[in-house]
Amino acid sequence: MFKIFEINEGVYLHYYKTGKFKTNTTAVLISAEMKAENAAKTALAAQVMKSGARKYPSQRAMAVKLEEMNGAVFDVSIIKKGNRQLIYIFFESVAGTFNDGADFIKEVIFYPVHLSGSGFSKAKDRLIYEIKSVKDNKSEYALERMAEEMENGAYSIPGLGYAEEAAALKPQMMKRFYSSLLTTGIIDVYFVGSEDVNTVRKKYESLFGRTRCNIKRIAEQSLKPKFKEAKTVKEEQGLNQGKLCMCYSTGEEASKENILSILVLNEIIGGSGGSLLFSKVREKEGLCYSIGSTVNKHKMLMVIEAGIDKNDRSKVTGIIKKSIEEIKSGITEEEVLKAKENISKNYDSVFDTPASIINYGFTMRLLGITDTPKEFAEEIKAVTVKEVKEMAEKLKCETEYFLV
Known part of the structure; x- marks a missing residue:
């Protein structure tokens, strides 16, 4: 799907040519291993990048330059995938502004101006505010707290790190960390647009041509069951509507075959409005405002979320647990077929936007899967009832977290 070039040691260009869009889109993803002691540093690096650069020393100056490039779109964020914490730099501009856009990205990454001084303090304050404000989004907060209660390495560390760690960061410490990140971290550059491949390659070879060494390649690990019995946690905040999160582990590695099976299983259990849990808990019993389940492919987990009175x-968790056991004892051909059809349709929309093309490509690369969306959809259609049932039998409730 993407043409891949190693343009420097540990720096990879992923090129996808298309004339479907009127824009050229670049995403730069800088990988850091998810560690408690470094999570806030990586998140602060992202804040510093979008605060100002040598040629554009303020966010206002950045905005002016973006407007000069016919309203280009730029953002820097943090995403968490498996054992990785990633700085995600997104840039999109109309065709014909590729060189200006690449130069803008270069400034942002290599010439930040707020690794010290008042700009550093402001960036740190913004990060601390973002970390603390997660508590205001009860659904997001409940998921983060559930993961923390799992006590399971990288999975349990918040994506932005901890406020107390962020507060302790100093300029010299950050400068050393930032330099190391750019020198040793894996960097993936994704390009989607109509610009000639040789033009794009030469430009990014020049941009990322700096000396690199001791490249840190991050190994992925599945999440192994930690507790003999499910850990139950109740946190009281005086809410009327409770947030229930239940995490089920499988103990399996994130192989393509296992991922295919758990995706189909998840669709049956809680992946859509026609799922088992939606039908039983919401439609039949009327016991929830919302309910659904999602899959963490990297850790081979299934997480069930529900908004309940x-x-x-006890009623809701009882129905959920009973439903999971019923699934283990019997899955029908009809249920599997319907689930596979629903999932397969999702991959038809991958090519709708440059961002979704990049997201698909990067996610699959981390999982070691080389299938195109069409090929992956066909693989889903080939999943058998036996494979889904075997995956269901491996489900084990690790943590039950209730925010109320």
Whole structure:
């Protein structure tokens, strides 16, 4: 799908040519290993990048330059995938502004101006505010707290790190960390657009041509069951609507075959409005405001989320657990077929936007899967009832977290 070039040691260009869009889109993803002691540093590096650069020393100056490039779009964020914490630099501009756009990205990455001084303090304050404000989004907060209660390495570390770690960061410490990140971290550059491949390659070879060494390649690990019995946690905040999160582990490696099976299983259990849990808990019993499940492919986990009345916890968890056991004892051909059809349709929309093309490409690369969206959809259609049932039998409730 993408043409891949190693343009420097540990720096990879992923090129996808298309004339479908009126824009050229570049995403630069800088990988850091997810560690408690470094999570806030990586998140602060992202804040510093979008605060100002040598030629554009303020966010206002950046905005002016973006407007000069016919309203180009730029953002820097943090995403968490498996054992990786990633700085995600997104840039999109109309065709014909590729060189200016690449130069803008160069400034942002290599010439930040707020690794010290008042700009550093402001960037740190913004990060601390973002970390603390997660508590205001109860659904996001509940998921983060559930993961923390899992006590399971990288999975349990918040994506932005900890406020107390961020507060302790000093300019000299950050400068050393930032330099090391750019020298040793894996960097993936994704390009989607109509610009000639040789033009794009030469430009980014020049941009990322700096000396690199001791490249840190991050190994992925599945999440192994930690507790003999499910850990139950209740956190009280005086809410009327409770947030229930239940995490089920499989103990399996994130192979393509296992991922295919758990995707189909998840669709049956809680992946859509026609799922088992939606039908039983919401439509039949009327015990929730919302309910659904998602898959963490990197860790081979299934997480069930529900918004419920604070007094209905035991009823809802009882139905969920009973439904999981029923799934283990019997899955029908009809259920599997319907689930496979629903999932396969999702991959038809991958090519709708440059961002979704990049997201698909990068996610699959981390998982070691080389299938195109069409090929992956065909693989899903080939999943058998036996494979789904075997995956269901491996489900084990690790943590039950209730925020109320």
